Amino acid sequence: MEEGYFEVDLVGTFTLVNNSLSNMLGYSKDELLGMNNRSYMDPATTASAYKIHGAIYETGRPRKYINYDINRKDGQKRTFEVSSALRLNNEGHPCGFSGVARDITERKKSRELMVQTEKMMSIGGLAAGMAHEINNPLGGMLQGVQNIQRRLSPDFKSNHKTARETGLDLQQLQPYLEKRGILSMLKGIQDSGFKAAQIVTNMLQFSRKSESSFAPTDLVILIERVIELAGNDYNLKNKYDFRNITILRDFDPDLPLVPCMETEIEQVILNLLINAASAMTSEKSNLPHQIRLVIRVEQKTVRIEVADNGPGIEKETLKRIFEPFFTTKPVGEGTGLGLSVSYMIIHNNHEGTMEVESEPGKGTKFIIRLPLEKN
Secondary structure (H helix, E strand, O other): OOOEEEEEOOOOEEEEEOHHHHHHHOOOHHHHOOOEHHHOOOHHHHHHHHHHHHHHHHHOOOEEEEEEEEEOOOOOEEEEEEEEEEEEOOOOOEEEEEEEEEEOHHHHHHHHHHHHHHHHHHHHHHHHHHHHHHHHHHHHHHHHHHHHHHHHOOOOHHHHHHHHHOOOOHHHHHHHHHHOOHHHHHHHHHHHHHHHHHHHHHHHHHHOOOOOOOEEEOHHHHHHHHHHHHHOOOOHHHOOOHHHOEEEEEEOOOOOOEEEOHHHHHHHHHHHHHHHHHHHHHOOOOOOOEEEEEEEEEOOEEEEEEEEOOOOOOHHHHHOOOOOOOOOOOOOOOOOOHHHHHHHHHHHHOOOEEEEEEOOOOOEEEEEEEEOOOO
């Protein structure tokens, strides 16, 4: 059987396993015999398994297609789809359970990716409409602030002419405007408007395909350029210093040129580097901060990994990480658009994939796959 077959007693201890299950779990058959499911499940999964098998015991009815998260012997986390039934002894009394198991980890990832993609596409249409609706009043606000600043300035002759006609001295007005903070207030409105305009630009980028042209690109040169760019980002506002982060490189020596839009891939990699640096800085750890960059050829794609040794991401947060406007940063420190825009650049514009793997306390790894041939 390609599926894993098992028999367990009433408390979940293996009494019989086949070679397939042994391979799936990474243990030898001898190691598995006598092993309880607590050994390869976390407490929450174990409790769920006992509850389900308790229902099978009470009703006598089998259960199909139950999903369990399993820990292999080598530490890998996998998802098994299990069907179980009650076993009876020669006297007809319950003596345990038997079942089959399939490793559906990759299928589950593919399904989650499809759901994520469909959700992002629908949100993309909404973001485009919002961006255009916001742009009109925002443009009027910024133009109005600019005109107020110009008409209060003593640097324009036309202002002096109108001021004399109304009996106003522009030079004397300036100290009043400064002492009352009016000029700084106008500057604040203008700065906030520009920030909102940048968010609108990101929303539009998130929602549409780029019209830029593809060109064969050396990803090593591109990433080195991004690392250099990120190395200049060490101001106090960002609360991190790239000069204190070790960058580990693991690049395939025979990489082909990859068809892509350089500026957009640079934007994606830079965003991932900045996010990694920010996450590591937010954690109080004695470990030296490291970011590992990997480029490998993988079948008909190039795989790019950006991995850090930071605090990792909680499971619930991981499910929403590519959603627009979702952020775990404090108010004012992030818009929640960086990763969603990056996702759409890779998926929509480059017909690639972008995934994330993370566990609390074990760092975070982003995986990008770009096709080697443009369709």
